[in-house]
Amino acid sequence: MTVAQSSPEKTRLDDPQYYFSRELSWLEFNFRVLHEAVDERTPLLERLKFMAIFSTNLDEFFMVRVAGIKQQIDAGVTKQTPDGRIPQKHLQDISDRLRPMVEIQHSHFEQELRSLMVKNGIQLLNYADLKSEQTAYLDDYFEEQIFPVLTPLAVDPGHPFPYISNLSLNLAVVIQEPETGKEHFARVKVPKVLPRFVVLPDSLRTTKNSKSILWTGVPLEQVIAHNLAALFPGMTVQNCYTFRITRNADLDVEEDEADDLLLAIEQELRKRRLGGSAVRIEIEKSMPEAVRTNLMRQLELTDADLYEVEGLINLGDLMTFMSLPAPQFKDKPWTPVVPKHLQHISNPDDDDDLDAEEAEDFFTIIQQRDQIFHHPYHSFASTVQRFITYAAHDPDVLAIKMTLYRTSGDSPIVQALISAAENGKQVAVLVELKARFDEENNINWARKLEKSGVHVVYGLVGLKTHTKTALVVRHEGDRIRRYVHIGTGNYNPKTARLYTDLGLLSCRDDLGADLTDLFNYLTGYSQQSSFRKLLIAPVSLRQRMLELIRQETEHCRNGRKGKIVAKMNALVDPPIIEALYEASQAGVEIDLIVRGICCLRPGLKGISDHIRVISIIGRFLEHSRIFYFHNDGDEQMFIGSADWMPRNLNRRVEAVVPIEDAKIFQDLQALLTLMLSDNRQAWDLEADGKYIQRRPAKGESERSTHVMLMAQALKSAGME
Structure with missing residues (x-):
């Protein structure tokens, strides 16, 4: 795409060509995620x-994003997105x-990884390649374990086309009298209640060149x-x-009309189990035209919704092999x-292990200075989970208030609150x-x-x-005294091992007062419009972020230094982007992660010369949000959920x-x-939208964010 270059005075920064x-x-x-699977430097099972x-x-993308675009088309929506596309154009692109x-x-997968698996003793075979004793075993297995679960559904004038459930794997069978x-x-239907891959016993594993078979x-x-x-x-x-079907699975809850939000969402979840209209069909490439045409007609899909697959459909089930x-x-x-400063405090595994003196010591540590923890480098169980557990059993604690967006049903956090x-x-x-796709889980433990x-609430x-x-x-x-935890990640011990997140523990009076006001806003009828320190959306966060960006712009326009470094999951908001363009035009150096x-x-x-964007993809999912502003030397730093x-x-x-502790x-x-x-x-985003993965220059040592942070964590904990 050719981007017109204009002088700042004549440039409309909301022009679609800049988005x-x-x-x-x-x-x-998602292509960068796929690259990790293609990259030979990544271990095989990873x-x-x-x-x-x-x-x-991709499943979620179709269930929510593509489904939404198709609904816009059906509703006759022609409004352009900030990049200038109408829904039909978006769907085609x-x-x-x-x-x-x-x-x-x-x-x-078929040409590289599958053969690499076999070479390394992980034999995902095709039925047609099996030996007679192996097929005999599978025939018995089918009769005993699979056959009783199957339900063949005929399609004829007496048997209408069956409902194909969302994300189900199916066989379209042609039979003849x-x-x-x-x-x-x-x-x-291939039943989901059975494992996707049928394992052969050790005695039937084939060995090659005396190599062990896993x-x-x-x-x-x-x-x-x-x-x-x-x-x-x-x-x-x-x-x-x-073949496999993907359906619209986004909830449509009319909150204003719902007397009971919990019941309303439960009703929508029942609909989701069935799924809405079909938005994608994946088929085996060899499927004849007559069969695919029949399927698409019954499901009201077009060629644009059809994805032909050579080999296995639904490679999401490859996650199974991580358990090997x-x-x-x-x-x-x-x-x-x-x-290191928490190592003298034992980590309670259950209520019987709690020690009152250690709980007192933990709160004393927070009194001495603000604490920040970086997961998964710092143990979630020994920091955030311990904070809530001690609070639950400390006789001096009067109240605990929390917001829970996603957590596991067996979470020690939930047990501590109980x-x-x-x-x-x-x-x-x-x-x-x-919380999308966690609604049912949230209802259960709520x-x-x-x-x-x-x-x-x-x-x-x-x-x-x-x-x-x-x-x-x-x-x-x-x-x-009020103690607060304000973080970037969910109170979920499982994702805390996979997502990188930051959490601040403090007993500062202003933060305690702000969180008290925030919880009153969330649980009551408070119309809180200002906070002492916290930036709260939708109350003040947008306005303050724009002020902070424009503050750097003004510094540069007045001949001073301007610098912004911001880390987040996504940057979409047009007013924020426009403010960043203005800052770049003024000379503010901007690094976005x-x-x-x-x-x-x-x-x-002339638009974004001073803006650089990188994306970091690796073994952990980068989830933390950090915002830094130079502010003419009076630097400001923030972390949070937005x-x-x-x-x-x-x-x-x-x-x-805001982060106010100097360390x-x-x-x-x-x-x-x-x-x-x-x-x-790291991947560098180019002006044309392409991402280029960084690689060490000749003679340069490799610098991997996650590897370096793990090494730093071990060193700081005295475990190097």
Whole structure:
């Protein structure tokens, strides 16, 4: 795309040519994920993991983003996005960009990774290549374990076309009556209740060159396909072909009309289990025209919704192989460290292990100075989880308030909150029922919390509560002290091992007062319009971020230095982007670390010459948000839950906190500097929208963000 160059005086910074498509930028992010599967430097099983992540990411993209665009088209929407596309154009451009990616994914798996797996003793075989004793075993397995679960569904005037559930793998079966030669169509669903890959016993594993075999198996659908005769006795099975459907799975809750938000979302979840209209069909490439035409007609899909696949459909199931006991094919295991100044405090595994003196010591450490923790380098269990657990059992703690967006159902955090309520403490939890694809999980443990006496609030009408905040109120001598945790990540011990996130622990009075006001805003009828320190969306966050960007612009216009470094998951918001363009035109040096979607075009002469954008992709998912402003030497730093997206700034409750402790400030500056120097995991965004992966120059040592941060964590914990 050719971008017109104009002088700043004549430039309209909202011109569509200066913005990347949100959807296409997301596809580029997912392509970077796929590259980890293609990159030979990635261990074998990790490559399969990234193949799986690419697939599951695409599933969600179709269920939500593509489904939304198709709904806009059906509704006759012609409004352009900031990049100048109307819905029809967007849908076509998505298809044009995505098809080559899907082709690369499947061809690389079939032609490279599958043979590499076999070479290394992981034999994912095709049924047709098995020996007679192996097929005999699978025939018995089919009869005993698979056949009772299957339900063949005929399609004829007496049997209407069956409902094909969302993300289900199916066999389209063509059968024939032997006497009349008449053909029929049937559908057999590959049951999700059974493992996708059928494992052969050790005695039936084939060995080559005396190499040890770790695993041998075949896809479940192939076992079913070669035993279809058992499902259609008296008929001739002509052939069968694999296909898979993706449906609209976004919830449509009319919050203003709902008397009970929990019940309304439960009703929508029942609809999601079935799924809305079909938005994509993946088919085996060899499927005949007549069969595919019939499927598409019944599902009301067009050629634009059809994706042909050479080989296995749904590579998301490759995640199964990460459970193999083969550390030689995985990243080196990482155990999060306990910060050195907390190592003298034992980590309670259950209520019986709690020590009152250690709990007192933990709170004393927070009193001495603000604490910041960086997960997964710092142990979540020994920091944030310990904070909530101690608070739940400390007799001096009077109240605990938290916001929960996503967490695991068996989370020790949830158990601690239940214990706190049982111990007679005032416990209030805001559970966000609208956390996409976690709604059912959230409902389940929200009810569990309520049954234990916890005050549960289900969010605000029209807003998602995305803040990562906790408030502990403690009686100390003749005063009440408030302790706060404000973070960038969810209170989820499982994702805390995979996502990089920051969390601040403090007992500063101004932050405690702000969180008290915030929880009153969330649980009551407060119309809070200002806060002492916190930047809260949708109240003040957008305005303050724009002020901070424009502050750097003014410094440069007055001959002073201007610098911005911002790290986030996504940059989409047009007013923020426009302000960054203005800052660049004034000479502000801007470094952006944006993991996923970035709609800003860097490196345009006269527009964004001073803006650089990188994305870091690796073994951990970069999730933290950090915002740095030079401010003519009076530097300012913030962390929080919000990306620079319209939804975060306008439609979510977010909390961003200023960093005022000098040591923490320096540590975060060093973190940003380290990431900007990465030459292994970092990708540079070019002005044309392409991402170029950095590689060490000749003779240069490799600098991988995640590797360097793990090494730093070990050193700081005295474990090097």
